[in-house]
Each structure stands twice: as C-alpha cells, then as structure tokens.
Amino acid sequence: MKWEQLLSTKRSRESGSGRRTDGNTDLRSEFEKDYHRIIGSASFRRLQDKTQVFPLDKSDFIRTRLTHSMEVSSIARSLGQNIAENILLYKKDEGFKPHMKEDICNILQCAGLIHDIGNPPFGHYGEVAIREWFERNLSKIKFHGRPVDQLLNEQMLADLYHFEGNAQALRLVTKLHFLVDEHGMNLTYALLNTIVKYPVPSHQMDPHSEDIKKKKMGYYYADEEIFREIEKETETNGNRHPLTYILEAADDIAYKTADIEDAFIKKFISYHTLLEELKEVQGLTKSEQTETFSPADVLEELYLRGKEKNVAHPEAYAIKNWIICVQGFLIGQATYGFTSNYDQIMAGKYPYDLFYHTEAEKLMDMLGKLAYREVFTSDVIYRMEVAEEAVLDFLMDKFMHAIISYDDEPEKLESLDVRMVSFISSNYKSAYHLQAEGKSDIERLYLRLLLVTDYICGMTDSYAKQLYQELKAMDWPWSGIF
Structure with missing residues (x-):
C-alpha cells in the first residue's frame, strides 16, 4: 500500500471548484472540510445522548458517546502526529511526504469523531439486543407466505444475525445522512476507509480468527458497492487501512482508561482495588524502548501528592491524574507498536493490534478485565x-x-x-x-x-x-x- 493512494481525497460526489460563492478561495484541505461536515451534523450531536457505559446517567461527569468520541479523536490525532514524525525522522518510507503528516492527523481526528456514530441506543448491549431479536424472529416473520430466513441470501442473513455498529457507521455517513443527495455526508475515501475496522463481509467473518481484521464484519451487503469503490480508490485490496490500526489503538486507550475513571466516580471500583490490581502487573512495563513506567508506583505517588496538597479527596486526585499519565504511556507504546511493525502493516500482513507484544499489553488486558468484572457484570x-x-x-x-x-x-x-x-x-x-x-x-x-x-x-x-x-x-x- 502507498500513502499517495491511502490518503485519497476522492468523494462519491466530487466538490465544485473549491471556491466560495463570494469568490474567496477556501483554503481548507479536503480533510478539514470533512471535520466541519461531521461536527455540524445532527448524527454527531445525537451522540451526546447515547450510552458509553452508564445509560441515561444524570451526572454531568460520566461519559457519553459524544465525550468518548471527542477523547478518541484527540488521542488519535496525537498518535498520528507521533507516528508521522517517526516515519519522517527515520525515513521509513520514501513515498511519505512532509505534508502527509497534517493529512494523517486531520483524518484521524475526524475518524475518532465518527467511529461510533452508527451505534444504537444503550451502548454495545443495544447491538446484542438487535442481533438476538433477528435470531429469534426471522424464522417467524412471513413474507408472501414464507419465513424471511428462507428468502434472504447468506450474506443478507449474516448481516442481520451479526448486526454491527461499525458497519452501521459506514452506512450512516455514506447513505443515511440524507441532506443534499444520496451520498450522505460525502466524506473523503481516505476517511471512510479508516473507519472500516473489519474489511470483510458478514458471511466471511471469523470471530475466532487470529487475524484481527476478520473478527467482525465491516459493511453490509447493501453497502458493498460503495465499500468496493473506496477500497479500489485507496488500493487497500482487502487489507486494513494503516490508519485503522491507529484509530483502534486510540479507541482502546480512551475507553479502557475512561471506564476505570467513570467506574471510580460511580463507586464500582475503589482506589485500593485499582492499586492492588496494578501491583499484579508491576514491573511488566519496563523495556529498552521506553523509560520505566510502573503503574502502581505512579498511582501511589499521586495519592501521596494529593495528601500533601491537602486535597479534599486524594483518591480521586490520584486516579484522575493517573489516567493522564497512563494515556501518555500508552500513546508511546502504540506509536512503537506501529513503527516497529511498519513494513508488515503497509504490506497488509499485520494481524494484531498495536499493543501486541509491547510493554503495555498486560496493562491493557488488566484494565479491560477489571472493568468487565467490577462494572459490566454487576447487578x-x-x-x-x-x-x-x-x-x-x-x-x-x-x-x-x-x-x-x-x-x-x-x-x-x-x-x-x-x-x-x-x-x-x-x-x-x-x-x-x-x-x-x-x-x-x-x-x-x-x-x-x-x-x-x-x-x-x-x-x-x-x-x-x-x-x-x-x-x-x-x-x-x-x-x-x-
């Protein structure tokens, strides 16, 4: 894959001359235009009343899909900047030009904003509820006297049985945001391909695959034509767009740290619970690539600092500041994960996420398990x-x-x-x-x-x-x- 094609500015409906009606030149790049289309859309605004973890929560502090998406956007942009600087500094790719750094940052900023835009109400459980509804009912619904599950083809049925918010996001921004015409938000193909985390159809996905791109579906049968057009233009040829790895890492960093913070505020997790869990991974984040980072030591130091400052709630002070420190560490590790596997990623042969075999892998795993055990499976x-x-x-x-x-x-x-x-x-x-x-x-x-x-x-x-x-x-x- 080559960056010149990967950063394609093509749209389903090409823009006009690029000039405003008053004759002044619009100096925004195509990816900056994408940003303004997104933040001005009703679909994006609706994310403020969609669940991240806690539905219909009355607290102003607890995250919604909107605040989560903004955090992912910010982290993704930072990751893009780090990685682009590394590519340029170490001359990893002759085809990567200096101006592409800003393009990558803008694309990732936009991708973070819309990565969850297709999710139904009530968070990920909403997806589960819709899938299970189809599993229970498609054999009972009759059309012209025959059960629907006997009429739809294999891919159509798999689309419904494996209903997926990621595929819905592509559908929403390409077809359903119906303002000017049938092209939805009419975003650039580079951005659209970045949000396709799983470039496979529903009947070819494999949740047990060792290749991350096959674990879920990326597009519906109804949207295959636009996906193929995007794929052809960006020349990804069935592979993940390299920026998709960065977007996914930003999402992982945002939700795995934010879930801990929100769970603490909601009293699902205490300071002492987190500290004890972190001690289990103490010493596992040392490497030659980064300075020593011991997450339990950092949390304890922040707690003591809070006590020295006589803050009202030293536990809250410690956890909130710890989140910031950990996010910085994880951004560094994801940067290393991308740049150290650069050739494989660009060849479409890298099957893992960016934390695989990095010093952050066990910490990320621990944070996910802690949130699942203490929050997601709670009464x-x-x-x-x-x-x-x-x-x-x-x-x-x-x-x-x-x-x-x-x-x-x-x-x-x-x-x-x-x-x-x-x-x-x-x-x-x-x-x-x-x-x-x-x-x-x-x-x-x-x-x-x-x-x-x-x-x-x-x-x-x-x-x-x-x-x-x-x-x-x-x-x-x-x-x-x-």
Whole structure:
C-alpha cells in the first residue's frame, strides 16, 4: 500500500471548484472540510445522548458517546502526529511526504469523531439486543407466505444475525445522512476507509480468527458497492487501512482508561482495588524502548501528592491524574507498536493490534478485565440491560411488523402499521426508496429490514425510552394538549 493512494481525497460526489460563492478561495484541505461536515451534523450531536457505559446517567461527569468520541479523536490525532514524525525522522518510507503528516492527523481526528456514530441506543448491549431479536424472529416473520430466513441470501442473513455498529457507521455517513443527495455526508475515501475496522463481509467473518481484521464484519451487503469503490480508490485490496490500526489503538486507550475513571466516580471500583490490581502487573512495563513506567508506583505517588496538597479527596486526585499519565504511556507504546511493525502493516500482513507484544499489553488486558468484572457484570448494569432489551425488543416488534408490506403490498398495511411507518424519519425512507429502485422483491425486503435498524440506530437513549413509554401508554403523549 502507498500513502499517495491511502490518503485519497476522492468523494462519491466530487466538490465544485473549491471556491466560495463570494469568490474567496477556501483554503481548507479536503480533510478539514470533512471535520466541519461531521461536527455540524445532527448524527454527531445525537451522540451526546447515547450510552458509553452508564445509560441515561444524570451526572454531568460520566461519559457519553459524544465525550468518548471527542477523547478518541484527540488521542488519535496525537498518535498520528507521533507516528508521522517517526516515519519522517527515520525515513521509513520514501513515498511519505512532509505534508502527509497534517493529512494523517486531520483524518484521524475526524475518524475518532465518527467511529461510533452508527451505534444504537444503550451502548454495545443495544447491538446484542438487535442481533438476538433477528435470531429469534426471522424464522417467524412471513413474507408472501414464507419465513424471511428462507428468502434472504447468506450474506443478507449474516448481516442481520451479526448486526454491527461499525458497519452501521459506514452506512450512516455514506447513505443515511440524507441532506443534499444520496451520498450522505460525502466524506473523503481516505476517511471512510479508516473507519472500516473489519474489511470483510458478514458471511466471511471469523470471530475466532487470529487475524484481527476478520473478527467482525465491516459493511453490509447493501453497502458493498460503495465499500468496493473506496477500497479500489485507496488500493487497500482487502487489507486494513494503516490508519485503522491507529484509530483502534486510540479507541482502546480512551475507553479502557475512561471506564476505570467513570467506574471510580460511580463507586464500582475503589482506589485500593485499582492499586492492588496494578501491583499484579508491576514491573511488566519496563523495556529498552521506553523509560520505566510502573503503574502502581505512579498511582501511589499521586495519592501521596494529593495528601500533601491537602486535597479534599486524594483518591480521586490520584486516579484522575493517573489516567493522564497512563494515556501518555500508552500513546508511546502504540506509536512503537506501529513503527516497529511498519513494513508488515503497509504490506497488509499485520494481524494484531498495536499493543501486541509491547510493554503495555498486560496493562491493557488488566484494565479491560477489571472493568468487565467490577462494572459490566454487576447487578446494576445487568438490571439496566434487561430494561434496555425490553425497550428495543418492543420497538423492533412494532416497526418490523409494520415494514414488511410497506412498499410491497401497502394496501395490506393495518391501520396501526401505517402509523408506525409514519414515525420513521422521512430522510431514511427517502434513502430506502433510492436504494430499492430497480431491486428484486427480496432485496427490497432486506432493505426494509435495514430501514428499521437504520431508524432505531439513529435514536438517542432518551428518545427510544420516550417512544417506548408513549407506545405502551405509560406516558400519555396527548397529556396537556386539551
């Protein structure tokens, strides 16, 4: 792979002359234009009311998808700067020019902002709930007298059974953000390829593969054409875009450290619990490539400093400052992971994440296991997830029943179905009709099923809960009207 192609500024719909209507030259790069398109979009704003870990939390401190995405964006940009400087300094690649450093930083900054933009309400459990709904119901839903699971082809079925927020992100920004036309946000192909973490279709993924790019699907059957166009233009040829490794590392750094901080604030994890866990990996972060970094020692030193300063809560002082120190260490390790495996990454042959066999690997593993054990499998989170599944199951039931005959045999729609279909965003329905034009009955059925997941994924946590309550007559929508 070559950087000249990897940093392609091509878009599905090419821009005009690059000049403003007043005649002044627009001096922004194409990747800077991507940034402004993203932050001005409703889809990005909705992330402020989507779950990172704790749904519908009342605290201003706890992270949402929006604040998480901003943190990933910042870390990804820093990583891009470090790595680009290393490539230039050590002349790792003759094809890498100085101006490409700024391009890489801008692409990664944008990619961090949109990497989770396709996720449904209620965090990763929302994805699980949607997958399991399809597993339970596709054999029961009838279309022209036959079960849907007997009609869809292998890839269509796998798309639904392995429903994935990463694939939904590509779909959203290329097709569903319907403002000017059918090209969505019309972002650059370099950026679009960066957010495709898994460049394989759903029926070829392998969760048990040793190659990281095959563990999940990266795009739906419905979006294969645009993915192939992006892949051809950037010349990745079935491989991960090199910047995808950097984006993934930034995401890992952000959530594995932030989950610990949020869990401490919510009293799932104490200072002493974290300290004892860190002592288990003490001395494992020493290497010839970096200065000695002992995470438990750093945490203890920060706690003592907090006590010396007479801060009100030395444990909180220690953990919050420890997070900053650890993120700096992890950024250095991810930089080393990329630059030391540069040739393999550029050849499309590197099957691991950037922390593999670095001095940070065991620390990252420990942080993930601690959060899983103390937070994600706690009674509090389990109770929330049971409630979230009830909301999503109900909405899937109602909208899927309504959508089966829509645009196929509309005269068979029941009065309730007509009303349910009317709730779906007109932008999403317009995108559906454009995609369905000229397609077979089965392909249109598949696209209608995606229309429902498109709409539900676009919901915020609060809206999904509110709609559920209204449709269940738990909160009368006409209250106060008369």
